[in-house]
Amino acid sequence: MVGFLVPPLRLKIGKKEVMQSSAIDEAKLALDYHQDGSANGHHGVHQDLRMFGMVTFLIAESAIFLGLFTAYLIFRSTSQVWPPEGTPERELLLPGINSIILIASSFVMHQGQSAIRKNDVSGLKLWFGLTALMGIIFLVGQGYEYFHLEFGLKTNLFASFFYVLTGFHGLHVTLGLLLILAVLWRSRKSGHYSSQSHFGVEAAELYWHFVDVVWVILFILVYLL
Amino acid sequence: MTTAEVTKTQPTPHHKERKLIDYFTFNTDHKVIGIQYLVVSFIFAAFGGSFAEVLRTELSTPNPDFVTPDLYNQFLTMHGTVMIFLWIVPAGAGFANYLIPLMIGAEDMAFPRLNAVAFWMFPIGGILLLMSFAVGAPQAGWTSYPPLSLMTGKWGQEIWILSLLGGGTSSILGAINFLTTILKMRMPDMDIHSMPLFCWAMLATSTLILLSTPVLAAALILLSFDLLAGTHFFNPTGGGDPVVYQHLFWFYSHPAVYIMILPFFGIISEVLPVHARKPIFGYRAIAYSSLAICFLGLIVWAHHMFTSGTPGWLRMFFMAATMLIAVPTGVKVFSWCATIWGGKLSLNSSMLFAIGFLSSFLIGGITGIMVASVPFDIHVHDTYFVVGHFHYVLFGGSVLGLFAGIYHWYPKMTGRMMNETLGRIHFILTFVGLNLTFMPMHELGLMGMNRRVALYDPQFQGLNQLSTIGAYMMGIAALPFALNFIMSVFNGEKAGRNPWRALTLEWQTSSPPIIENFEEAPILWAKPYDYGIDTEELEEESVSELLAEVSAESK
Numbered sequence: 001m002v003g004f005l006v007p008p009l010r011l012k013i014g015k016k017e018v019m020q021s022s023a024i025d026e027a028k029l030a031l032d033y034h035q036d037g038s039a040n041g042h043h044g045v046h047q048d049l050r051m052f053g054m055v056t057f058l059i060a061e062s063a064i065f066l067g068l069f070t071a072y073l074i075f076r077s078t079s080q081v082w083p084p085e086g087t088p089e090r091e092l093l094l095p096g097i098n099s100i101i102l103i104a105s106s107f108v109m110h111q112g113q114s115a116i117r118k119n120d121v122s123g124l125k126l127w128f129g130l131t132a133l134m135g136i137i138f139l140v141g142q143g144y145e146y147f148h149l150e151f152g153l154k155t156n157l158f159a160s161f162f163y164v165l166t167g168f169h170g171l172h173v174t175l176g177l178l179l180i181l182a183v184l185w186r187s188r189k190s191g192h193y194s195s196q197s198h199f200g201v202e203a204a205e206l207y208w209h210f211v212d213v214v215w216v217i218l219f220i221l222v223y224l225l
Numbered sequence: 226m227t228t229a230e231v232t233k234t235q236p237t238p239h240h241k242e243r244k245l246i247d248y249f250t251f252n253t254d255h256k257v258i259g260i261q262y263l264v265v266s267f268i269f270a271a272f273g274g275s276f277a278e279v280l281r282t283e284l285s286t287p288n289p290d291f292v293t294p295d296l297y298n299q300f301l302t303m304h305g306t307v308m309i310f311l312w313i314v315p316a317g318a319g320f321a322n323y324l325i326p327l328m329i330g331a332e333d334m335a336f337p338r339l340n341a342v343a344f345w346m347f348p349i350g351g352i353l354l355l356m357s358f359a360v361g362a363p364q365a366g367w368t369s370y371p372p373l374s375l376m377t378g379k380w381g382q383e384i385w386i387l388s389l390l391g392g393g394t395s396s397i398l399g400a401i402n403f404l405t406t407i408l409k410m411r412m413p414d415m416d417i418h419s420m421p422l423f424c425w426a427m428l429a430t431s432t433l434i435l436l437s438t439p440v441l442a443a444a445l446i447l448l449s450f451d452l453l454a455g456t457h458f459f460n461p462t463g464g465g466d467p468v469v470y471q472h473l474f475w476f477y478s479h480p481a482v483y484i485m486i487l488p489f490f491g492i493i494s495e496v497l498p499v500h501a502r503k504p505i506f507g508y509r510a511i512a513y514s515s516l517a518i519c520f521l522g523l524i525v526w527a528h529h530m531f532t533s534g535t536p537g538w539l540r541m542f543f544m545a546a547t548m549l550i551a552v553p554t555g556v557k558v559f560s561w562c563a564t565i566w567g568g569k570l571s572l573n574s575s576m577l578f579a580i581g582f583l584s585s586f587l588i589g590g591i592t593g594i595m596v597a598s599v600p601f602d603i604h605v606h607d608t609y610f611v612v613g614h615f616h617y618v619l620f621g622g623s624v625l626g627l628f629a630g631i632y633h634w635y636p637k638m639t640g641r642m643m644n645e646t647l648g649r650i651h652f653i654l655t656f657v658g659l660n661l662t663f664m665p666m667h668e669l670g671l672m673g674m675n676r677r678v679a680l681y682d683p684q685f686q687g688l689n690q691l692s693t694i695g696a697y698m699m700g701i702a703a704l705p706f707a708l709n710f711i712m713s714v715f716n717g718e719k720a721g722r723n724p725w726r727a728l729t730l731e732w733q734t735s736s737p738p739i740i741e742n743f744e745e746a747p748i749l750w751a752k753p754y755d756y757g758i759d760t761e762e763l764e765e766e767s768v769s770e771l772l773a774e775v776s777a778e779s780k
Contacts, residue, residue, distance in 0.1 A: 046331070047409065049409050052335075053335060053339070053402075056404055057401055060436075063436050064440065067476070068447075071473060078466070084464065154457075157458070157464050160457065164447065
């Protein structure tokens with residue numbers, strides 16, 4: 001879904017690309033929209049609202065996690081024993097390392113944004129590449145954990161929640177990873193991102209931080225409490 | 226930032242004409258999308274309406290003889306789901322798409338392509354839902370409470386879940402657009418207190434969508450796991466709790482009631498002052514009460530669950546909070562009454578529907594206070610009293626408001642007027658039919674007739690038949706409307722720029738508006754509702770001077 005917020009970038013910056021690809025009418029229309037603005041003075045031009053849209057989208061995303069966490073907490077608080085009797089002990093070492101990797105990746109990623117602010121595209125590539133790698137390690141670690149747990153999806157209510165919550169979060173990590181890879185893909189073309197315009201970088205980073213924060217809450221709820 | 230990115234190229238020639246084919250494609254123009262939403266939602270409404278006629282035909286006799294009880298349950302579920310998620314909610318989004326950029330003097334929405342994506346998810350989800358008849362439509366009602374929803378037709382239920390997830394996503398993406406556009410794209414002269422009240426209403430609606438729809442998604446995801454993977458989140462046999470589903474579901478679906486009514490509150494606030502030729506009474510009161518409803522709407526959900534074993538303190542809280550909503554709603558109703566009070570009313574179709582809205586929404590609001598009180602609600606829960614109540618709100622409120630909006634903005638959207646005679650016939654049939662259908666339901670509920678059951682005690686037959694006659698009347702009412710709606714595109718009288726002499730910005734451009742909305746930047750020369758206000762102060766002074774002269778002479 002976030003992808004739909006990102007593409008307008010292309011229209012604005014990669015104009016040639018749109019023109020050449022014999023774009024559909026709509027794309028031209030969207031293009032004209034911005035050209036009109038520059039021709040007519042103020043009318044039609046509006047500030048860059050993509051970040052505002054991104055933040056509103058993340059508010060909606062938080063609400064969905066909030067719904068899931070609330071459901072979990074209701075079950076937790078109304079059950080006599082939680083996790084239900086017979087739930088095997090959870091191993092904390094691997095998920096702990098995994099958490100550290102994911103949280104650290106947020107800081108690594110921020111270096112990428114700092115780099116592009118100084119117009120350093122190779123820096124951006126380096127740090128974002130590293131972040132993507134850390135994200136992949138997290139996902140692999142998660143998968144490894146899934147295969148080595150002693151309970152399955154249907155074992156009990158806790159187990160079901162464990163898989164649904166971590167799985168839904170994992171889906172978001174995957175989406176964030178795809179955003180990072182998209183940024184890397186686009187950064188191949190020189191001048192696509194510059195110190196002045198790098199919304200794609202900012203959006204991917206914001207999304208990644210969001211996924212991180214959700215993980216911290218999820219980790220506390222599911223592993224620690 | 227953006228200005229730096231915009232390259233200076235020659236402007237393309239203006240006045241490109243809209244072609245018919247544009248309405249069938251992935252078009253990013255908010256006006257096209259608005260009309261797409263409206264037309265598609267009315268097509269679905271025809272389905273939902275015919276399901277309702279099936280239900281009423283069945284209920285004209287106590288025994289299930291027209292359709293089997295199973296099929297009755299399917300039609301019942303589909304009627305509710307289609308009317309809510311495929312008619313009222315998207316129709317509100319349609320008006321919002323069409324009107325918001327025009328009203329605030331913008332060229333388009335903030336994210337035009339996201340907007341088109343949001344639209345196309347809606348017909349796809351809708352067709353998916355209707356196709357569930359092929360595998361046996363869902364039977365658990367539009368609320369799909371487990372464990373019932375886990376026991377009746379797995380695939381029909383799953384299709385229901387998927388189509389709601391699609392519709393919900395569409396609605397969230399739409400809300401992102403509305404919110405950003407209203408807050409960030411108003412023309413420079415328009416501050417937030419001089420934007421039309423419809424925009425205020427959509428601000429509140431979008432906030433509700435953004436905060437509550439995702440929670441429904443959470444509930445549906447868990448329900449999906451229960452249904453397909455065999456987990457026991459909501460299934461008591463495995464330690465789950467169906468009440469948790471109810472909480473999550475109503476956390477969305479109570480605000481959904483406001484998502485369905487707030488846009489039409491906005492429409493009424495636009496229609497009344499124009500056709501009464503009077504400034505709106507209490508602009509800020511109406512605007513802020515939308516926000517108050519938005520906030521309160523988020524904390525009243527458990528009033529749907531008074532019989533679900535909710536603890537006493539929780540009932541008290543939700544009863545009090547629910548009744549509190551009557552305050553901002555009352556502020557609106559009184560303001561609307563004060564707006565038309567002493568106005569120069571032109572009783573055209575739009576105004577008739579708006580006044581019809583006021584009176585029938587009032588009934589729905591009052592029965593709403595009744596069912597908000599715990600002791601009364603426990604008595605009438607799941608009876609026809611509740612059915613009567615919410616149909617007065619949703620049909621008497623939202624749908625009449627929707628028709629008022631159609632008659633009001635049709636000239637803007639098509640450039641043609643709708644036929645007045647057909648419009649009035651439509652109104653009379655609808656209004657009489659609606660009261661005939663839903664008024665007896667209150668009595669039936671008090672007598673103890675349960676809802677959602679095909680079979681009933683023969684003592685209820687008389688009132689049920691009355692109700693069925695009313696339903697047929699509303700069915701017939703759809704014909705003059707459909708005829709008018711389609712024929713006026715070709716035969717309607719030319720509307721011109723501003724047939725109602727209205728002041729909001731959308732009437733400053735041609736009808737239908739050009740692709741870029743305004744030929745040049747629109748000018749805000751009056752507040753949106755300054756009707757009948759004499760801005761020329763000079764004349765009054767000269768009158769008093771004249772009087773002074775006369776009195777001086779007479780001395």
